[in-house]
Amino acid sequence: MIALFPPEYVDARSRYRAFMDEHVYPNEIAIEREDDDALALLAELRERARGDGLWAPHVPPEAGGTGLGFLYYACLNEEIGRSMYAQLIFGCQAPDAGNAEILHLFGTDEQKEEFLRPLVAGDTRSFFAMTEPDVAGSDPTLLRTRAVRDGDAWVIDGHKWFSSGADGAGFAIVFAITDPDAEPHRRGTMLLVPAETPGVDIVRPVPVLGHAGRGWNTHCEVRFTDVRVPAGNALGGEGEAFRLAQKRLGPGRIHHVMRWLGQMQRAFELMCRYANQREAFGGPLADKQTVQNWVADSAAEIQACRLLTMDAARKIDEGSEARVEVSLLKVYAANVLVGVIDRAVQLHGARGLTDETPLARMSLNARAARIYDGPDEVHRITAARRILRSFRDGDGWQFS
């Protein structure tokens, strides 16, 4: 397994593993309480991670991080992804990671100074406000939030929801329609909006599967009413929102999958250990053929996800957008994630639903993976259309 990554990446990963063993796993239950003590503990662990040189591995040093590219980050996430809180501790949490990526790629010097620098430093958090309750998020040409130019300002009005991490964030990247008469994919602009701007109302954290969360761990309904931001707060230029969304969501999706690799491996290990330990009907669960099927299928599926991730990460590092690869990977891995965790829960019987193992919380979080950053159905369409177009053009499809 280790040979799949360069040795220096594996060395770096072992430093993350040591940190996880010493500081993250023993504190997971305390962090999960989401009270003031949990926040203080998180702040302390973030400081420690920074001091140990493990901070912001998703972005390169010139953007304030310690990253070496997507393949490197994929390798580290086999550790970081195992705990839901570790990404926050290492300063690479969604949605900030994706937001930092597009600020790094498309921000002006002034925008980088005002928004990117404090974001990567961990001095502030951000949110990405695209999805709206009243239209289908799968089809962003339907978005309604409007921004109108008034002198040297944009004035934003709209209603968003599922703005992850909006509670307590310092700024938003808002997807707004700025030219409704343009061709559909030139209608939108991304605007940088400080959260304290008058008219920004974080209405509520929307409870998701019974959990409203706090701070970073929220998915909020947000209203923008006559929100004025300077014209210079347009990110990447007017009419560029669709292009930037693609740039942001591509890496964001593969970041999610990398994290899931850690989650699936953790669930798999819990399943295998418990199968050897728990006895029923005259022997360990490990001796039952159904359980053996679960183990074999899970092992094959997890390894397939790892290889698909590495393939996509390498292609992105080489400058490709890897649109087909990322879409296929996102669908496949989300379903493997849900399936492997579900088998592990089932194998643990009632214990699998308690907080004696991390599986119940992992299971709740996993379900959303098939929906956020594009539901399964839409990614299948995206990938299949591109493959079929390539056949129509006479090129076929190269499994490069």
Ligand SMILES: Cc1cc2nc3c(=O)[nH]c(=O)nc-3n(C[C@H](O)[C@H](O)[C@H](O)COP(=O)(O)OP(=O)(O)OC[C@H]3O[C@@H](n4cnc5c(N)ncnc54)[C@H](O)[C@@H]3O)c2cc1C
């Ligand atoms: C935990 C979580 C966090 C999120 N964080 C953010 C965030 O930070 N910022 C943000 O802007 N958004 C966020 N989202 C929103 C997410 O990106 C959207 O939910 C997603 O894009 C789908 O949009 P929708 O919910 O409006 O579903 P809709 O677009 O209404 O689709 C509903 C269902 O219809 C089906 N469907 C849609 N299109 C097709 C098709 N062409 N063919 C067949 N079936 C189809 C799919 O099954 C889909 O699930 C988050 C969502 C979740 C669950």
